[in-house]
Amino acid sequence: MVGRAVEHKFDVKHGCKDNWRGVVPSQVPIMKDWFYITYEKDPVLYIYRLLDDYTEGNLRIIPETPPAEVKSDVDSDILTGQCVQFTRSDRSKKIGKVIYQFPAKPSVYFIKFDGDVHIYFYDLVEKIR
Numbered sequence: 626m627v628g629r630a631v632e633h634k635f636d637v638k639h640g641c642k643d644n645w646r647g648v649v650p651s652q653v654p655i656m657k658d659w660f661y662i663t664y665e666k667d668p669v670l671y672i673y674r675l676l677d678d679y680t681e682g683n684l685r686i687i688p689e690t691p692p693a694e695v696k697s698d699v700d701s702d703i704l705t706g707q708c709v710q711f712t713r714s715d716r717s718k719k720i721g722k723v724i725y726q727f728p729a730k731p732s733v734y735f736i737k738f739d740g741d742v743h744i745y746f747y748d749l750v751e752k753i754r
Contacts, residue, residue: 626660626675627651628730630687633662633678646687649675650727650746663746670735670744704734704749711738721745 626649634642647664653672660675678684704723711719721738727746736745 626679626686631662631675632685632687633664633673633675634683634685642683648730650733668746670746709736711736 628649630646630648633645633647635645637643645664645666647662650661650663650670653659653661658674658676659672662671662673662675663669664671675684679686705726707723709721709723711721713719719738719741721736721741723734724737724744725735727733727735730748732750733746733748736747738745
């Protein structure tokens with residue numbers, strides 16, 4: 626399940642289910658039945674007991690996505706520890722720090738913004754001019 630794209634179903638109003646696509650970056654180290662997950666609709670890093678949802682049919686591994694290969698290039702992670710600035714649509718800015726590179730997809734990083742308790746998950750691609 627780690628490194629795979631998934632579809633996660635959540636109960637909403639009146640027995641309906643809402644599907645969220647996401648990716649499972651890793652397993653929580655000290656709680657083996659818990660996994661980190663982040664969603665396309667919301668780049669925050671969440672922790673869920675995904676095995677329970679999988680056995681209940683509420684989590685589906687998307688079959689067309691094979692497990693990503695983990696790269697071991699020592700020099701490939703140049704952004705971890707770097708400060709970043711995010712500009713919102715209203716032109717306000719927030720400052721944060723890149724705290725982790727996702728090994729299964731080297732362009733994906735976890736970012737922690739100042740004054741925010743969440744950890745965000747972004748696919749950072751180089752802007753070509």
